[in-house]
Amino acid sequence: MLSYRHTFHAGNHADVLKHCVLLHLLDYLTQKDKAFWYIDSHAGAASHDLRSDWAQKNAEFDSGISRLWKEKTLPPALAEYVALIRTFNADVADGALRHYPGSSRIALTKLRAGDRMRLFELHPSESQTLQHFYAGQSRQIQQQVQVQAMDGFDGLRAVLPPAPRRALVLIDPSYEDKNDYLRVRSALADAMQRFATGVYLLWYPLVQRREPRLMIDALKKQFAQNWLHVTLTVKAPAEDGFGLHGSGLFVLNPPWTLPGMLKTTLPVLTRLLGQDAQAGWSLDSKIQ
Numbered sequence: 001m002l003s004y005r006h007t008f009h010a011g012n013h014a015d016v017l018k019h020c021v022l023l024h025l026l027d028y029l030t031q032k033d034k035a036f037w038y039i040d041s042h043a044g045a046a047s048h049d050l051r052s053d054w055a056q057k058n059a060e061f062d063s064g065i066s067r068l069w070k071e072k073t074l075p076p077a078l079a080e081y082v083a084l085i086r087t088f089n090a091d092v093a094d095g096a097l098r099h100y101p102g103s104s105r106i107a108l109t110k111l112r113a114g115d116r117m118r119l120f121e122l123h124p125s126e127s128q129t130l131q132h133f134y135a136g137q138s139r140q141i142q143q144q145v146q147v148q149a150m151d152g153f154d155g156l157r158a159v160l161p162p163a164p165r166r167a168l169v170l171i172d173p174s175y176e177d178k179n180d181y182l183r184v185r186s187a188l189a190d191a192m193q194r195f196a197t198g199v200y201l202l203w204y205p206l207v208q209r210r211e212p213r214l215m216i217d218a219l220k221k222q223f224a225q226n227w228l229h230v231t232l233t234v235k236a237p238a239e240d241g242f243g244l245h246g247s248g249l250f251v252l253n254p255p256w257t258l259p260g261m262l263k264t265t266l267p268v269l270t271r272l273l274g275q276d277a278q279a280g281w282s283l284d285s286k287i288q
């Protein structure tokens with residue numbers, strides 16, 4: 001039984017890091033004229049109203065995107081990310097922040113005529129809302145985007161390799177089911193067998209459990225090269241052991257531009273999103 005709803009967390013520090021990297025990868029792929037597919041195994045909702053009861057419950061965006069909203073000087077990648085989020089808020093009075101996009105809507109802004117999106121979402125009402133959103137788009141978008149209410153790990157097996165042999169795959173589970181840490185490993189192994197040249201972006205939470213660390217250690221062994229691992233810690237782990245104190249991303253086949261972008265961006269993210277003296281970042285990679 002799935003209970004996770006991303007609206008409770010929309011625009012938090014983890015979304016900022018994930019969506020800033022997602023945008024960089026999309027920019028990289030769209031530099032070439034050749035078509036690509038954007039595949040999202042755990043797509044979530046298309047957008048989130050930050051004034052809704054769910055988003056307001058813990059107002060996680062206050063310690064995420066809100067902290068960047070009024071910054072005048074940001075490194076290019078963050079400036080581009082904030083500018084993009086502003087486009088979703090163009091109709092909000094006084095330049096306020098109200099709408100935060102889901103990952104698929106961020107990708108949609110970069111989709112060209114020949115590109116395609118394949119979205120998987122298992123939660124019945126979340127997938128219904130997602131389907132409804134894309135059914136309301138132009139004919140052209142409806143032809144480009146397919147939303148399936150099914151398990152995203154199974155979905156990856158069905159969809160890889162994509163026809164144009166170019167793709168960005170976002171794997172962004174909620175880890176509500178602790179098996180997800182293991183399923184991610186086998187999904188990536190299987191995906192790389194089917195489609196070794198894809199760009200894969202995996203998100204995971206920094207929490208007081210051993211599973212995330214074991215998963216990353218295993219992935220680094222599993223894939224000898226062409227990976228990048230980044231973490232952003234925003235605070236000391238809570239004494240009661242609950243909640244996220246940061247998040248991490250593991251990227252397979254990262255573009256050569258990604259480490260440079262992150263080295264400029266992470267110190268600024270740490271300064272803006274850090275909540276105590278334990279805030280910090282890490283970056284390691286093996287790129288040929």
Ligand SMILES: C[S@@+](CC[C@H](N)C(=O)[O-])C[C@H]1O[C@@H](n2cnc3c(N)ncnc32)[C@H](O)[C@@H]1O
Pocket residue numbers: 002004005006018040041042043044045101102103104120121122123126150151152153172173174
């Ligand atoms: C972290 S949220 C996704 C957020 C989204 N990618 C974004 O960045 O806006 C994870 C989503 O995965 C969905 N989910 C959980 N288990 C799933 C599974 N096995 N297959 C597909 N979706 C799943 C949840 O319902 C939730 O909407």
